[in-house]
Amino acid sequence: MGVGALLLCFSAPLAAQTALPPAPYADRQLDDPALEAKARDLMVTIRCLTCQSQSIADSNASMAGDMRSEIRQRIAAGERPEHIRAWLIERYGDWVSYAPTAAPILWPLWTAPLVLLALGGLLVRSRIRRRKR
Template sequence: MRRAALLALLLCAAPAAADSGLPPAALAYTQLPDAAQEAKAKALMETVRCVVCQGQSIADSDADMAGDMRAMIRQRIAAGETPAQIRKWLIARYGDYITYDPPLSAVTLPLWLAPLVLLGLGAWIARASFRRRRRRTNE
């Protein structure tokens, strides 16, 4: 019983230990002076998944890692890189998981096919249910 309580306590404390306590990166919460560059950076940040939170984009996350990634994106945009170049670099570094729109490949094929398979399965179950109801009504 004590082990289970200790394990539950440790699991609850894990998110709190994820932040380092260091000050945020220079451009983590500061916008770029050029509004067009900031718009490009923001648009890219909304399509990049936080590697710590995983359910949020780095634009929405308060995790230290997300702040570092926001700062890096702003620095690279200010240096003249395009969002496509930065996105390509992020995917090369963190993998396809970093993006909310993974490219179609052998690895991501189940992600693309699962909704279609589930939709087809739901339609098949609904059709079978309606047929059974119709048979009961006609009897």
């Protein structure tokens, strides 16, 4: 009886469904090549939420498949890629897009390398002047 109960405990999780069925356009392209090209161009610029190091066009994660399907459905419905990108950024945050934003809060990040280069140049210049004396 102990072995049967043990087998029953371990077999139940194996029979459970582990994932939902894939989204309709997760791995199926649109029939119109021009619309598919628009969708593909957008998918390449959107970061996968699961792996974060791949675009949703390259990722095999189920979340990336859902996002690909959503993009294809919206493109097929006539929505512009810029509008879809804005919706994704609004929903998931700025980091979902590989295209950098120019939001004022990020200006220090863009100017910091220039400031550091200028400070380094001033430091080198002052060292050279000291050695000449």
